[in-house]
Amino acid sequence: MSNVNQLSDTTIDTAFFPVRDLLNQQIQEGLQPGAQLCVAVDGKIVVDFAVGEAVVDSGVRLTRDSVMPLFSSAKPITAVALGVLVDSGRLDFDDPIATHIPEFAAHGKSAITIKHVMNHTSGLAADVLANVETTRAAVIARLSASRTIEGWIPGERSAYIPTAGWHLLGEVIERASGSSFEAFVQDFVLSPLKMCDTFPRLDPELAERLGGRLGLMHDSRHLPMTVSAYYAPEQLGRYVRPGSSFHGTARDMVRVYSMLWNNGVSNDGEQIISGEAVTALTARPHDGMKDETLGVVMDRGLGFFIDSQRHSAAVPYGYGTSASPLTFGHGGKESSVGFADPERRLAVSLIFNGMPGEPRHDRRLKRVLAAVFDAVR
Numbered sequence: 001m002s003n004v005n006q007l008s009d010t011t012i013d014t015a016f017f018p019v020r021d022l023l024n025q026q027i028q029e030g031l032q033p034g035a036q037l038c039v040a041v042d043g044k045i046v047v048d049f050a051v052g053e054a055v056v057d058s059g060v061r062l063t064r065d066s067v068m069p070l071f072s073s074a075k076p077i078t079a080v081a082l083g084v085l086v087d088s089g090r091l092d093f094d095d096p097i098a099t100h101i102p103e104f105a106a107h108g109k110s111a112i113t114i115k116h117v118m119n120h121t122s123g124l125a126a127d128v129l130a131n132v133e134t135t136r137a138a139v140i141a142r143l144s145a146s147r148t149i150e151g152w153i154p155g156e157r158s159a160y161i162p163t164a165g166w167h168l169l170g171e172v173i174e175r176a177s178g179s180s181f182e183a184f185v186q187d188f189v190l191s192p193l194k195m196c197d198t199f200p201r202l203d204p205e206l207a208e209r210l211g212g213r214l215g216l217m218h219d220s221r222h223l224p225m226t227v228s229a230y231y232a233p234e235q236l237g238r239y240v241r242p243g244s245s246f247h248g249t250a251r252d253m254v255r256v257y258s259m260l261w262n263n264g265v266s267n268d269g270e271q272i273i274s275g276e277a278v279t280a281l282t283a284r285p286h287d288g289m290k291d292e293t294l295g296v297v298m299d300r301g302l303g304f305f306i307d308s309q310r311h312s313a314a315v316p317y318g319y320g321t322s323a324s325p326l327t328f329g330h331g332g333k334e335s336s337v338g339f340a341d342p343e344r345r346l347a348v349s350l351i352f353n354g355m356p357g358e359p360r361h362d363r364r365l366k367r368v369l370a371a372v373f374d375a376v377r
Contacts, residue, residue: 010064015375016047022371027052030223031364032335032354034062034215038250039372040347043258043267046376048251054215054353056225066215067197067247068351069231072162073332074246076256076281077189077198079118079303081173081181083264083277084188090176093118093280093302100172103144114172116154117165118302119286120293123152124164136239139167158300159292162333166243173242182240192270193255198248203237214247217335220354228355244333250349257329257340257347282306282328304328316362319348320369334361337369348372 012020016039023035034052038045050062085091091100093115098105104112116122125146133139143164148154170181177184182200190198199206207214217231229235236245259266260282263275282301288311291298297311307327308315317331319339329339329348334355340347350368355361 010050011045011048013046013375016372019047019368019371019375020049020051022368023051026364026368030220030225031356031360032220032352033218033225034066034353035368036062036064036066036068036215036250036349036351037368037372038064038254038349039376040254040258041376042345043262043347045251045254048254052353054212055227056218060212062215062353063213064251065197065213065249067199067202067210067213067249068215068336068353069217069236069332070198070246070248070253070336070351071244071332073253073330073336073338073349073351074198074248075166075243075303075330076260076338077185077200077246078166078169078173078242079281080189080256080260080273081185082114082118082169082303083273083281085173085176086280087274087277091172097168097172100175101140101144101168103141104168106144107147109146109148112148112154114169115285115302117168119158119300120160120165120291121155121158121286121289122161122165123148123154123157123159124161125149134238136167136170139239140171143168155286157292158286158289158298160294160298163241163244167241170240170242181242189256189272190252192272193252193259193266194268195248195252195255198246198252200242201237201240201245202233202247204233207233207237215351215353218354220356221360225354250338250351253338253349254347257338257349260328261340261342261345261347282326301328303330305330316358318366320366320373322370322373331365334358337365344376346376 033056036050038048048064054060054062098110112122217228218225219228264273264278284299298308299306319327324343327341331337336351338349
């Protein structure tokens with residue numbers, strides 16, 4: 001086994017050969033051109049490999065160093081950045097958003113806190129508010145001028161909104177730190193964790209520099225699958241989206257989760273955030289609350305989904321039926337998942353570069369995670 005920070009060649013324990021074979025089978029089924037998997041136990045890498053192509057029919061091999069779209073799988077990075085600011089005393093999870101963005105208080109939103117936004121109980125309106133503008137400043141202005149869902153009391157109901165609230169959280173980080181979101185995340189999360197292949201925003205210039213290392217996202221709902229123009233650098237990379245524009249590797253995300261189950265301490269022994277902050281991020285403040293977007297009961301932390309299979313095996317973006325109840329992590333739109341299982345001292349990141357639709361992705365994901373847990377055992 002290899003240390004998480006001392007990798008050279010692709011690592012795959014023989015127990016994971018069935019996982020590799022399953023991923024290759026799914027490529028043949030047309031679910032994705034390629035996939036990337038990294039697993040660490042006790043901070044030690046047991047598997048770090050990729051299969052398939054970076055771009056369909058290109059002949060360019062997807063590798064463990066390929067930079068992949070993370071979408072909402074990267075929300076925990078932003079959550080950790082907020083934890084850094086809590087540890088430093090520059091904000092509190094219970095702060096109203098308006099404490100840091102005064103204009104947000106318009107139209108009765110002064111009671112919405114950072115915590116409400118992080119666990120999707122704020123009552124903010126639909127994500128369309130965050131996706132129609134061409135600059136971040138315009139997004140914040142539109143969200144500040146918006147109204148919440150009528151009759152919604154923050155903290156009493158839950159509805160997953162993948163983008164809008166995270167723009168606000170990114171702005172809170174900027175105003176509380178006096179730094180740009182990208183610079184703060186780089187200095188206090190990515191660099192200390194040696195996440196050298198993770199980028200908060202992938203614009204066309206960076207995409208060109210990465211060249212064949214970039215694994216583009218594909219629409220695989222129908223064959224032949226095609227590169228998704230909506231998630232291309234020209235579109236997604238116009239400005240940073242703190243909850244959805246990150247690109248990176250499975251290995252880098254495993255570094256995050258290995259740190260989190262280890263009470264905020266990296267594999268190099270550096271305290272990234274306090275154990276108290278980790279507990280706050282990964283606790284269940286709203287146990288058993290139904291998500292009105294997804295239509296199922298889902299337990300949430302602050303920027304994390306907590307294992308919810310005890311409510312229903314049909315919960316989407318879960319961690320498989322073998323995950324322990326304390327497992328926490330986050331999925332990314334029809335394409336990825338990352339999580340830590342503290343009971344097994346396990347960190348996992350799985351990234352596909354094909355979006356086959358929610359039902360097929362859910363089946364694909366559960367099959368692979370079942371094989372991963374079988375291999376770990």
